[in-house]
Amino acid sequence: MNHWILKTEPTVFSVADLERAPRRTSMWDGVRNYQARNMLRDDFRRADRALLHYSGCDTPGIAALVRVTRGGYADPTAFRRASPHYDATSTRANPRWYAVDVQLERALARIITLAELKQHANGALKGLILLNRGNRLSVMPMSEAHFAFILALE
DNA sequence: GCCAACGTTGGC
DNA sequence: GCCAACGTTGGC
Numbered sequence: 001m002n003h004w005i006l007k008t009e010p011t012v013f014s015v016a017d018l019e020r021a022p023r024r025t026s027m028w029d030g031v032r033n034y035q036a037r038n039m040l041r042d043d044f045r046r047a048d049r050a051l052l053h054y055s056g057c058d059t060p061g062i063a064a065l066v067r068v069t070r071g072g073y074a075d076p077t078a079f080r081r082a083s084p085h086y087d088a089t090s091t092r093a094n095p096r097w098y099a100v101d102v103q104l105e106r107a108l109a110r111i112i113t114l115a116e117l118k119q120h121a122n123g124a125l126k127g128l129i130l131l132n133r134g135n136r137l138s139v140m141p142m143s144e145a146h147f148a149f150i151l152a153l154e
Numbered sequence: 155g156c157c158a159a160c161g162t163t164g165g166c
Numbered sequence: 167g168c169c170a171a172c173g174t175t176g177g178c
Contacts, residue, residue: 138163
């Protein structure tokens with residue numbers, strides 16, 4: 001089983017959106033970065049677990065625990081002209097972009113802030129991609145040890 | 155294939 | 167609002 005961090009701006013997509021969704025499950029779509037795309041397409045598996053990370057907000061940090069319920073499949077938003085994520089170069093026969101489905105396992109009792117995670121950047125969380133300087137990836141792999149450590153901070 | 159310019163991300 | 171970092175674009 002793989003472990004992931006999924007980054008989102010809470011004003012765009014939040015834990016509340018997952019709570020409202022049928023079966024608390026949403027498509028994770030709109031990713032338009034090749035490195036992230038490759039992970040969604042090739043490495044995401046049903047039953048993988050992921051931490052939802054809020055960025056671009058007052059208090060960046062980990063907000064929820066989710067489960068992957070469907071591995072990579074062609075991102076349908078790339079096919080829709082009206083979608084902000086529309087990409088004419090992505091076709092059903094040869095999709096360029098991929099999505100996965102995630103289900104909310106639970107919101108965390110509190111936001112585990114990025115500032116708090118950084119305190120462990122040279123210790124237990126050494127190597128965590130989220131903490132890399134200038135990191136902009138919206139989908140990141142993480143080790144099971146890092147995953148467990150972060151949850152234990154809750 | 156190189157690389158400068160540009161746009162975007164995202165923490166602070 | 168600032169700025170560092172990065173990805174993409176496009177001219178050559």
